[in-house]
Amino acid sequence: MFASVGPNIFMRKFVCRFCAGVLGTLAFGLLAQPVAAQRTALFEESAAAEWKEVEVPLPAYPSSAELIPLDVRSSTRTQFFIDPRSLSLADDGVVRYVLVVRGAGGAESVSFEGIRCATAERKLYALGRGGEWVPSRNDSWQWIVDNALNRQHAVLAKEYFCPPGSARPSLAEILDLLRKDAGVR
Secondary structure (H helix, E strand, O other): OHHHHHHHHHHHHHHHHHHHHHHHHHHHHHHHHHHHHHOOOOOOOOOOOOOOOOOOOOOOOOOHHHOEEEOOOOOOOOEEEEEEEEEEEOOOOEEEEEEEEEOOOOOEEEEEEEEEOOOOEEEEEEEEEOOEEEEOOOOOOEEOOOOOOOOHHHHHHHHHHOOOOOOOOOHHHHHHHHHHHHOOO
């Protein structure tokens, strides 16, 4: 009888020690989880401050004589222009500008827009009508899409305002690049 009880006692002790070890490991892991979940990198700086858009007044209405042509690298007869006087780079990281679009038939649209490099988004602030600004009804940020029909935003973002793999250019550098690419001095 002693021989049959011995192995059972040994197994019970082994199972109890094994379970205690597993439970201890699980408990330690659960306790450590909240601390580990908060940290995303070994040398992490303090959390980034929440982004807040600055209030910017509407610019002066553009003058046709000062517009800089923009090549959108697309086979369209539509012409795009940037008003250099409206170009601004605010503390919130948004590059704001006036875009003038002239269709092949002569129709023209004028808009005051912004591009946020950090999120690859664009925003329409106002539309031009009869030489005056009308605030946009849709003032939400939208993803920039690089497609054949509306390449102007993607070209502005990638090639002028937020070149990938580079530091964000200064306002003077953006203007110089726009003028150089357009052959304008």
